[in-house]
Amino acid sequence: MPDKPSAEVAIDAPLIRRLLAAQAEGPIPGAQAMALAKVAEGWDSEVWRLGDDYAVRLPRRALAAPLVRHEQAVLAGIAARLTPLGVRVPAPVVHGVAGDGYPWAWSVVPWIHGERALDVDVAHRTSWAPLLAQVLGRLHTPAPADHPLNPFRGNPLxxxxxxxxxxxxxxxxxxxxxxxxxxxLLGVWRAGVAATPWQAPPVWIHGDLHPGNLVARDGTLAGVIDFGDVTAGDPAYDLAVAWLAFDAAGRRRFIEAATGYDDDVWVRARAWAAAVALMLLAHSDDNPDYFALGRDAAAEVRSDTRA
Incomplete structure (x- = not known):
């Protein structure tokens, strides 16, 4: 089991306030004086809430530094397609650059009010399963040749x-x-490998779509967050969310609403869901929420009689 990588830079409130004072006062007047509190620290980045309506996203190691630049490059266009559905994405308001002792790009993004879908009972997610399908339909459009590359997401199984x-x-x-x-689970994976691969031009994909990166509010889907793995390729990787986020009822509504995908896409999507379940089980000993997600996703993959 790999341990969580150590941070390669010390991130604290004084550092962030210096960055805000130097680079954020134009887009967000008074930013460096707003309330500031650390709310999350993953393997790649830290997130600090800024006031009521913003968050600061900073890589904590060099390997993750390109992820913020990818978000800065593409999220405005993605937001323009998804916002009309009433679903927000954290398109950067401030495109921060290295400075004041911090070595990499960083962002200030909107704070999307709500709760993680991971903290919402799975049965209560069913009502917005069709909306998530619509979101992916808007996201999965052809990407330009210079799209961000990702060696793990959206590639052939x-x-x-x-x-x-x-x-x-x-x-x-x-x-x-x-x-x-x-x-x-391995049988499901091998069926996905044997299915006809994606043969159309690569489409935009989120690259890390699961209920921990979905925001729910007032019984509906309010936002999709953490686009650090954004890339282009086979949409089956994102469609694995059918088994990661929903039970049988929600999955049925999601798949019915997700038009334009052939049967082989769904075979590959179920295979990716099996792979993600195994990954979560293998690497979430220190995170009970994600271990439980892996366990539940594995059960959904196994019990699905449709696929």
Missing amino acids: STRTDAVEGRARDLRSRGTLDAASLTA
């Missing part, structure tokens, strides 16, 4: 077989999943 099967062996040796479950 066959490129990830070694990693998927290695995680399965590891989980079996640790006793995390029983042999029957692992055999079933």
